[in-house]
Amino acid sequence: MTVALFIILFILFLFIWLFFDYRFGRNDHLRFAKKMESPILKGEFEIFAHGKELFADYFHSLEQAQASIDIVFYIVRNDAFSHKFLSLLKTKAGEGVQVRLLLDQFGSLKFPKKLAADLRDAGVAFRYSSRVKFPFLFYSSQVRNHRKITVIDGKIGYLGGFNIGKEYIGFDPKLTPWRDYHLKITGEGVRFLQQVFFHDWQEDWQKKTHKEVSVIPPHDHNYAVETAAEWTFHSEGAVHFSDKRNHMVAHRLLATExxxxxxxxxxxxxxxxxxxxxxxxxxxxxxxxxxxxxxxxxxxxxxxxxxxxxxxxxxxxxxxxxxxxxxxxxxxxxxxxxxxxxxxxxxxxxxxxxxxxxxxxxxxxxxxxKEINCYFYDSRFQKRVMAIIQQDIHxxxxxxxxxxxxxxxxxxxxxxxxxxxxxxx
CATH class of the missing domain: 3.30.870.10 (Endonuclease Chain A)
Known part of the structure; x- marks a missing residue:
């Protein structure tokens, strides 16, 4: 009877604690939550719906970086594809490029400490976002940084649904092929992406205030079916929609939490x-x-x-x-x-x-x-997006x-x- 009573009391205590932790944690979050919204901007866009095409372009842009690389991902796996990505970041840091990598603590929960240490040793600034924090342990564990943003040299931005892992390029039998939408942006919107990145980069590492966040300007595993050749990206017939005529697309960016x-x-x-x-x-x-x-x-x-x-x-x-x-x-x-x-x-x-x-x-x-969406208002680019959507419906x-x-x-x-x-x- 004593054991049963103890269990009942423990469960009751647990529910009460979860209720108040979530309620007061949410109130605290709402006090400082910030919606960051851009005005209507102009820029050039490309859209990718297949991982291999996206990452062929993405890795090429990273390789060409001269001054800075700022990245936030929800997930970076511990697999051969992720190691290729991390190796490239370490190489760029060794070349003198300022590299920052921010990962969501929950989404990248299985990211090994050794890989994080290797990044730091190579000169990559590495942090976790949305860390579990006292006193609202349960609520803070539920708040995730779900953004996927990359800014290269303050000139090229990437935004969308892809993370870093072998499933995103078609190496998960259950989830292959992976269908997603990811944008490449140049022009006015890139500075806004950089601002959102630095807001996330700083917020867990300094005292929260209601002030605006200033923009900092850029200056081993066994995979039997994976061979070096398989990590060479190619389109495999994927449809890649882009506009090579320097067409400026009107768009607006909205970051929320x-x-x-x-x-x-x-x-x-x-x-x-x-x-x-x-x-x-x-x-x-x-x-x-x-x-x-x-x-x-x-x-x-x-x-x-x-x-x-x-x-x-x-x-x-x-x-x-x-x-x-x-x-x-x-x-x-x-x-x-x-x-x-x-x-x-x-x-x-x-x-x-x-x-x-x-x-x-x-x-x-x-x-x-924490999310970020891009709204665009250009009929020419919208037709390209609608072609993808119609294919997906088909x-x-x-x-x-x-x-x-x-x-x-x-x-x-x-x-x-x-x-x-x-x-x-």
């Missing part, structure tokens, strides 16, 4: 008159965002959602089903991408406002993560309400669990 992404999405959905297209690996909207989507459908707006047919995390697919049932009844079209794994993050409003970035269409991105199978309503006890159990913890998926 805490609850600062939900309202911009709601505003865009409310503005829709004809169509909304959402591409996301995880569809777990907040109540307010979901209500906005239903209102859009009921006023005649066509809603299309693209999600992967194969999930890469437990319960995320089941968490989306209850939303899809309602949307399908209201006339929405839901497509499940089945030509690999779909990890792209995009929203298109009336074929006029396009966004590509790091934010998923889920509660974690709306309320917890490579998908339309989900039917009948499929979702077929009796399935295991799926129902998973949906119940997913619904209870959907905020943290």
């Amino acid at each position: 805490a609850n600062l992404l939900e309202d911009p999405y709601i505003q865009h959905i409310h503005s829709a008159k004809e169509s909304i297209i959402i591409g996301t690996p995880y569809f777990i909207p907040s109540k307010s965002v979901f209500t906005s989507l239903l209102q859009a459908l009921r006023r005649g707006v066509k809603l299309t959602v693209i999600v992967p047919a194969t999930a890469d995390h437990i319960l995320v697919q089941e968490a989306s089903y209850r939303y899809f049932r309602t949307l399908l009844r209201e006339g929405a079209a839901v497509y499940q991408f089945n030509n690999g794994f779909y990890h792209a993050k995009t929203i298109v409003i009336d074929n006029a406002v396009y966004a590509i970035g790091t934010a998923n269409f889920d509660k974690r991105s709306f309320f917890l993560n 490579d998908s199978q339309r989900l039917s309400l009948e499929d979702l309503n077929k009796p399935n006890v295991l799926r129902s159990v998973k949906e119940g669990i997913a619904g209870a913890i959907s905020y943290f998926l």
